[in-house]
Amino acid sequence: MDLGTVVGIVLGQVLIVIAMMSGGSLMAFWNFPSVVIVIGGTSSAVLTAFPLPTCLSIGGILKSAFQDNTRPIGDTTAQLQQFAQKVRKEDLLSLENEQIVDPFMARAVRLAVDGVPVDTIRQTLTDEKKTLETRHKAAQDMLAFTGTMGPAFGMIGTLVGLVQMLQALDDPSAIGPAMAVALLTTLYGAMIANCLAIPLAEKLKARTAVEATNMLLVIEGIDSSVKGENVMITKEKLEAFLSPADRGGGEEAAA
Amino acid sequence: MDLGTVVGIVLGQVLIVIAMMSGGSLMAFWNFPSVVIVIGGTSSAVLTAFPLPTCLSIGGILKSAFQDNTRPIGDTTAQLQQFAQKVRKEDLLSLENEQIVDPFMARAVRLAVDGVPVDTIRQTLTDEKKTLETRHKAAQDMLAFTGTMGPAFGMIGTLVGLVQMLQALDDPSAIGPAMAVALLTTLYGAMIANCLAIPLAEKLKARTAVEATNMLLVIEGIDSSVKGENVMITKEKLEAFLSPADRGGGEEAAA
Amino acid sequence: MDLGTVVGIVLGQVLIVIAMMSGGSLMAFWNFPSVVIVIGGTSSAVLTAFPLPTCLSIGGILKSAFQDNTRPIGDTTAQLQQFAQKVRKEDLLSLENEQIVDPFMARAVRLAVDGVPVDTIRQTLTDEKKTLETRHKAAQDMLAFTGTMGPAFGMIGTLVGLVQMLQALDDPSAIGPAMAVALLTTLYGAMIANCLAIPLAEKLKARTAVEATNMLLVIEGIDSSVKGENVMITKEKLEAFLSPADRGGGEEAAA
Amino acid sequence: MDLGTVVGIVLGQVLIVIAMMSGGSLMAFWNFPSVVIVIGGTSSAVLTAFPLPTCLSIGGILKSAFQDNTRPIGDTTAQLQQFAQKVRKEDLLSLENEQIVDPFMARAVRLAVDGVPVDTIRQTLTDEKKTLETRHKAAQDMLAFTGTMGPAFGMIGTLVGLVQMLQALDDPSAIGPAMAVALLTTLYGAMIANCLAIPLAEKLKARTAVEATNMLLVIEGIDSSVKGENVMITKEKLEAFLSPADRGGGEEAAA
């Protein structure tokens, strides 16, 4: 469970609701047709813009923003250093029986054990890393697109409301409430974009960055093991990708 | 038929029409001169900005947003693995009689069978892939440009209407309707951009990405076959470009 | 004559003028001081921003947006294939007497005939292609900059008008017309940007892209001829840069 | 202590406060609920968007904007030239006893003394430089994101206030003050963005650039020393990264 995401989203909404209630009834901010035009319009634009499979994957995408399943970078480094030591003491084939949870690392080790040439391993794993980054980017693009379309359909709704109001200016007392309702779609659009879509797209970007660093570590670590490099050099190479904080942990694991 | 595109566009329009009718007559939102200035102005800007052949290709471009003719990535992978196995069992020339529908794959196989050096094949196919991406990008740019010009001419129309209204403020009862009409061009421009042009440009981008991945697979697969690499290595190389979901299918096909 | 550019610009202006006249006199949209502040201000910003020689080249730049002098890609391909055949049948020196209109192609052939090493030829021609792209980009940047400054000085003019109007609110009947005049600069700025500067910058970009593709074809074609590659391979290499439509013509020429 | 940051921030706030007081009571610009909605909303968006550890590092990030701990480039150059001279006179191992404060330089020297191959040293140090730049970029992105969300939640707050005001237009005398309060959130959002977040993000970017140049100097300097290059060549190589001003100092140190 990613506490930051949950607390952030709940807090943002609660604050806005409190602000709404502070000036009177919360119901003044509820207008069903306005909700339909903004959420429906934004969804229809997303449906037009992205392939159906990408649209339908939205559930899994959001889940990964709320649950952090990315592996700590320190763990990956520690395991790769263990591998390097094992390869040095025994040989490359000794990795065959390792229990490896991470599928990317498992695949890297399998390629190494199968005797695939080191350049092909590096190429194949790098291509796989790029594929994951591209796939994740599509998901982030969909959220970012939602963050653009929300305000756009908010504005369209407000324009519709304004045109309706302007054509019936006879009753001055109705102008205020009519304009208030017209502004609601702009408000909804801004909330969809700034409380949900844009921050979630950003969180997913950070998540992908960690996953990509993990993959980079696997590529460099397995490469170093296959080449039979000194364990110390492997350690130096891997630590170059860690922040000073993460590096501390890696050093303990290697001791 | 790309259901997402069709449903998305229809749904968006229907929702806005319902919102318009909810406040009175739909005719309040119809103004022929406003339609002419926004659609005509946007078209004239596109005509100024893009070469005639690109402008005239708009029909084909839109068709490819509504019809998904891109080949499933799994199919490409499966066929390339068949080729690799056939080349291993027989030889490169055995591919000559294969029935190949995809013209890019057909061209790649022909180059391989003709004995063109492997570097030249890779270079030529990569250049062809870049050419396709550049050509498709021009089409997407034209739609994105439409998405910028729609609101711009909407604003120009509104400014024209405002100036006209402001110079005849004598009759207060006419101000509201005049301003309503002035706002219509802004509304039309926003609809052209956000219901049509921008989402369609995005959909075409996703389509091109699939096509480019297919081409990348062909380049890697044929390269691997020509070099006479192990079938297992070819499989690993190709799967690196697939998402875990697509990969499942590829594994079956290779079994 | 580029019909698209001419028709696009004329059509856009005519539509706006018709819209202006539909609401009364066209003179309501003419205000000489407003014209001066927008056109003068935008010009002064361009003069500040770009070197004098670039500013003075504006005539030639605009001319190339209205006249399409770029060579059809198919012609370049066909001629390069002729060269390749001639070199195969006779030798490289046989190109010396070819009548070549395009100066870039002439230069490429001259370098080849003079016996300059193939790497130097490729490097030199690539540098020349980059130089052209950079020079053309400066012209496009100047137009795009005009497209940014037009609306900016439009807004400055409107602010000046608003401040003047707000300080003399005594006569209510003067407010409307004064505000109408204030809005005119915004309208002029939007027209300069969206009817002229931005679309013309885009058209020049497309023009440069065709010219760059022509140059790329020359580089690859001469490179292939100097290396004495098979005519068929030269053909494949060149066609990789063509769209399927252009390719048809190229095949005929090679037949 | 970075005087520029401190003076800049204080000066900006003071000027705005003076402007506020010039028109009456400063209290007219204080509204607690508005403060809560803008600061709370922006914080919640940041919390949603960035991983908790990044959010919690905000203290350290801000500290580095106010305290300049980056090493002067001239010092790094001078020390690296001393190393080069020592290596020339004695040998690479003579660097083992050097007192080195900068951890990156210390690590580079240690790798060199340990006899790690020169390509691996360069690769490892370059990876570490990239890691630092990526990590710092995340911090700058967080500040830049704050600079986007501040105005966004300012607008949300203003919309909430406008809707409340518009639904209670009965008392004309309340309209002005209500609208004034509604505008306060927009003002707060603009101040958060333009007085704090955006300028601080920019300052951190400049800081990272200096640090990256220092690292680049270490990479080139150690590389040159390990390769046993001429001291004069090392000097030329390092000075290429200095501005003419910094270069003067470096020459003195080398004399």
Next chain:
Amino acid sequence: MDLGTVVGIVLGQVLIVIAMMSGGSLMAFWNFPSVVIVIGGTSSAVLTAFPLPTCLSIGGILKSAFQDNTRPIGDTTAQLQQFAQKVRKEDLLSLENEQIVDPFMARAVRLAVDGVPVDTIRQTLTDEKKTLETRHKAAQDMLAFTGTMGPAFGMIGTLVGLVQMLQALDDPSAIGPAMAVALLTTLYGAMIANCLAIPLAEKLKARTAVEATNMLLVIEGIDSSVKGENVMITKEKLEAFLSPADRGGGEEAAA
């Protein structure tokens, strides 16, 4: 003296002043507190955002926008061709006594005469070129940042003025002038950005581009001389970086 910069800036200001005077007294547009908030606020943001040394270099930066000290590209080419001929006739050392004004060219010649390996020369000079581009980009970024902050503090000032006005709506006759004053900061901000900061940043960019081309010419020319290449090849290589116009001059010089 760069006439374009001077005329552009003066013309822009004069036009706006004339527009201001056309509607009454110029004093209506002068408000000292508004000047302080916009110029002071923008300066404080720049001070926060950029290191003090960069801020203090603003004088020199602006000077180089008003004075064009960049060397004509044709001169550089001609001199490099003279060098190439001299090296061919005599030898590399013959360049030792050349009087060279441009410090970059002088340094390049010195490295060549000192017998530094050609790869190191190219690397060192390229690094120096990048350093100059980075340093100049910082100056351009500072001006561009000023162009963003000007309007931002203009808006902050207007918001402050609006809030003050809205809380004192009792006297209707005061509303107009109060709002006029509030708008002045927006006007000042727009003028700082569009008459000064943004165009000057653009001019500096063009200046840096010329300087970078000069450096590129020196790198290629010296490289060619050190390698002892044919004078004709040197000429071809250098001319690839020239526009057709500049090239004419170069040919004369080489004749």
